[in-house]
Amino acid sequence: MTDEVDRIVAAWQRERPDLDVEPxxxxxxxxxxxxxxxxxxxxxxDRHDLELWEFDVLSALRRAGDPYQLSPGALVTQTLVTSGTMTNRIDRLAARGLVERLPVPADRRGVLVRLTPAGRARVDAALEDLLRVEHGLLGSLREADRETLAALLRELVAPFDA
Known part of the structure; x- marks a missing residue:
């Protein structure tokens, strides 16, 4: 079986035999x-009226477990955006009724972001749909091959996450 990448690699090998194009x-x-x-x-x-970034924030809160809340700083860390971007995202999600801001009891200046029941329902439904789609994308691979691929990709990605 060949694909477009095989054709691209072969063309580069033909045009630049002096380079190792294996990567x-x-x-x-x-x-x-x-x-x-x-x-x-x-x-x-889209089927759940969510943008990718909205799912990222809502799913970070959902994964936090009951009571489904995190500080804005923890959300920044988990979603890899700036604090200014996160503030804007929280504002937009709050305006849609998907999250709410709560004061931190021990810190008058501190804020927690909590998933609302509507936000939880939306992210749960979107996750179920996403998993159906992603199972379909991996459907041609045997379970053992998926495990091997996951392990190899983990090796490549781990240094970036460190």
Missing amino acids: LSVLSRVSRLARHLDLARRTAF
Whole structure:
């Protein structure tokens, strides 16, 4: 089986035989897969009236467990955005009734962001839809191959997360 990346790699090997283009055979596929995954996720989230960034914030709160709340700083850490961006995102989610701001009891200046029941219902439904889509994307791989692929990708990604 050949794909577009095989054709790209072969063309570069022909045109630049002096270069080792082997990384393209892996990372170009990862890049192409990321684009397909992004489209699939956007489509799944659209069905629940959510943007990708909204799902990221809501899912971070949902994963926190009951009472589904985190500080804005913890949300910044989990979603890899700036504090200014997070403030804007919290404002927008609060305006939609998906999160609420609560004072930190021990700190008058502190704030917690809590998932509302509407936010929890929305993120739960979106996650279920997303998982159906993603199971479909991985459907051609055997379970053992999915586990191997996950382990290999973990090795590549771990240094970035450290």
